[in-house]
Amino acid sequence: MKNAKLVGKSDLNKKSVVRLNERLSIGDRDILIIGGPCTVESQAQMDTIAQQLTGSIQALRGGVYKPRTSPYAFQGMGTNGIEILARTSRASGLPVVTEVMAIQQIETLANQVDMLQVGSRNMQNFDLLKALGEVDKPVLLKRGLAATIEEFIMAAEYIVSHGNPNVVLCERGIRSFDNYTRNVLDLGAVSALKHLTHLPVIVDPSHAAGRRELIGDLSRAAIACGADGLIIECHPEPDQSVSDAQQALSLPAMAQLVESLRPIATAVGRHLPLSPVQNPALMAA
Template sequence: LKANPHHQSVVSITPTVAVGADDLLIVGGPCTVENLGQMTTVAQCLVPHGIQALRGGVYKPRTSPYSFQGSGDAGLDILAQIRCHHRVPVVTEVMAIHQIESMLDRVDMLQVGSRNMQNFDLLKALGEIEKPVLLKRGLAATLEEFVMAAEYIVSHGNPGIVLCERGIRSFDNYTRNVLDLGAVVALKQITHLPVIVDPSHAAGKRELVPALAKAAIAAGADGLIVECHPVPDQSISDARQALSLDDMVALVEQLRPIAAAV
């Protein structure tokens, strides 16, 4: 994955949506897929406004085992319907090897969450599929560990990897995590992979998200993955950091001039 001045990887998500080329990749959607109505509203509001892919978790890595764990297979069906009816690629988190098979024909990109960045058996299994992988940085992973996690996937045969900086643990919890924009710059220099930023899990508070998103693009990120919801305060998980759909669309408009200047 070492950087090569003559080669920057472009990862195709569908024949018409890619990341790492000229266009930013903007992924939006709720933390958790709740029901078809919610995801239909999300798709109807976002797809016409330059959001090229939708996100939504169906297997959720919750801190407490008593919190909602995700809608599982029923949620995958919802994503499959949305992707087909709205002609938009969808991304969801895979937590275990046995979930991979059921995702292959229903989603376009599989996300490895922070808590699984060093789940090496999962990474090896994802190396054997022909779908792109969105690999999020571990909660306290060094860049060396992050890049080596990506190497696990590539070395097992899958070159379609997108790195995602989502903030790392530090001493202050006013922000949920510390967004490491230095890591974005460094990863672009030391690897040839596309790098996107998740300002939502870094910020933890919706009022911080737009500024962090803009800063990420100014730092050279290839795209963003942002949590948003039709009724943010009613989000089943991560409500405090969810943008409204209107705020999401407004944010995307503000990114264009920044991207053009980078």
């Protein structure tokens, strides 16, 4: 990986820590859990998630611009969704992560959210990557569904080479011949990325599995193999989600999953912050 001059790990002990806000970071001892729906649907939906999962998750996710395979599928709430995310973040104190799909969306989103996500379909949208390199905002870069590890690393290099060092890599599964799962989660890539780069690496088990019953096992395996965090889809009423309903966890299931990660994090020398004492979702399970 000689061409990865900036994100490549020249020193075996080098490790970057990306700050999400003044109190949260990714890549240090603490594991970061990001949870929320595939798509922002309403203020009530986001408030419920924040209220019930504060203490289990450290950040909220929610799409407001959605790249969909069908042009007739729900494309997200756009600016109304951004306002919902911003209000939820202010009320809960949870930072928010959302996807940016186009250069013209960057400024508005960067003023309202804490981390900009580049989705799988845009991993090699090089003009978008260059533009994000000029923004003082952390970027969550997802692996393309058929991207090699080298292509993934060089996509991160585009962002960093244009001035933004705050990049977090996300393994979210790659396309295979088998259609039982939505994608195949490549945990070998997580280990490889930790050896090849100094960037933090998190895992998205929701898009990898596409089936909610598999998400817990994949999440635990991800932490065991060295992931710095997880981004997981959850919803107050999973079967009513307007997109990706089959892979969304209920809020009690999400809280229980986080609890199951604690001994694994400890075993690999990591820590899960914000103990969910009096967590309504966990108590309701």
